[in-house]
């Protein structure tokens with residue numbers, strides 16, 4: 001039931017264990033136990049709310065930053081990553097294949113905030129060879145959710 | 161003044177209009193009603209299929225195809241029904257691509273029936289078998305399927321209705337509206353009755369990809385000795401969420417196919433070209449999409465059945481399609497009154513069971529082609545209603 005349980009929770013973390021139990025044809029107890037286990041195994045890492053901040057009057061600037069790093073042996077990338085993800089501005093960090101090595105999602109209140117973070121923090125690190133900053137203009141889809149207001153049900157109300 | 165009554169075809173005029181048309185009109189005009197009345201998927205056609213359709217238009221593929229459908233699509237259908245249902249049909253002369261399963265049903269009956277031929281129709285079932293039979297000159301003979309038999313067709317019920325005028329047996333499983341399926345043993349029992357007759361089976365398997373509890377669909381034509389007497393009908397509407405594309409198919413022995421082919425050729429020419437080109441993508445690359453949709457339907461199915469049972473209603477567990485068919489007779493209303501009152505008082509639309517045959521009295525059809533959230537809200541309202549009207 002693991003994967004199906006996870007995909008239900010991934011879509012709606014507010015659903016209750018009782019509701020999940022019905023959907024999966026099992027007991028509430030079994031679902032609670034499974035969730036507890038998934039939490040303690042650090043497979044479920046948290047329960048968040050997906051927010052379209054662009055609809056809210058909040059000035060945040062988002063950027064994706066590509067980092068090229070000096071070639072690293074074995075755990076080298078992990079060590080560099082550890083240094084970078086400690087900054088609270090860094091919202092996500094992934095190691096990539098291809099033309100660059102690390103991809104960061106960074107947030108700041110102004111363009112300047114983000115630019116300063118890149119020039120004063122990231123670029124100064126010994127192992128960083130090059131950075132490319134891409135500012136986010138608009139989000140269309142995130143976490144499998146399309147951000148546009150959904151259309152209403154286009155179907156006829158009754159068909160046999 | 162023209163007297164149209166004298167002009168119109170007697171046969172066509174005599175087809176009873178759907179008795180619940182008025183009810184539908186009320187629902188359509190009600191703004192904030194929650195409907196569980198829809199007989200089509202809520203999912204949009206998977207993107208790769210839509211893209212294949214768009215690409216075909218960009219390439220200028222805007223012409224007729226060969227009458228039976230493109231050879232590529234027929235070959236894919238042949239492969240698909242083989243890998244899924246263990247069926248063997250020659251794409252050259254045993255498969256016709258049609259305008260939905262609907263056309264396939266129509267041309268099958270028209271190709272088979274002589275005046276007075278009887279067509280056995282298990283009920284409750286989809287609404288088109290009876291009028292299509294009448295239009296083709298046949299006589300519809302309902303066979304009642306019952307909740308106590310899990311709405312399956314039994315050998316005994318079938319034997320009761322067979323006469324020497326019986327030409328066709330319709331096998332509408334997985335069933336709309338009951339959600340009943342027929343397992344291999346059930347089909348074997350039917351086959352044992354038919355084996356020594358000349359009865360042809362029209363097997364409407366349009367919901368074949370949507371079955372639950374691990375019970376994979378079994379095609380009637382795959383039962384020993386039945387291929388030669390079966391017209392297998394299927395389509396893209398339900399499995400691939402492609403209702404608006406109007407595409408289906410039939411597969412049958414060549415001598416039968418050749419007559420259906422003639423009707424199709426003159427009445428239709430060919431199924432929509434864009435849809436045919438998109439459908440190739442569906443059959444080749446979309447098993448995963450179908451599986452995911454099926455998984456979601458299954459979750460919703462459990463929520464609906466559980467919801468009705470918790471209200472104290474008897475609710476048969478459907479194992480196919482996307483409908484549940486709760487028994488509401490304990491409230492003392494007819495199906496139609498129940499549906500009307502529920503709509504007036506709680507603004508939830510369900511379909512009276514009688515829309516699917518007289519024996520649907522006492523039941524209503526609820527579709528679970530809706531989001532879990534809508535289903536939960538609808539259940540809450542129906543629960544309030546049942547609480548208030550409980551006897």
Ligand SMILES: Cc1ncc(COP(=O)(O)O)c(C=O)c1O
Nearest residue numbers: 260261262286336366395397408
């Ligand atoms: C049992 C059954 N058969 C056939 C059809 C016709 O489907 P289509 O013509 O879209 O293939 C439907 C549609 O609701 C159905 O429920």
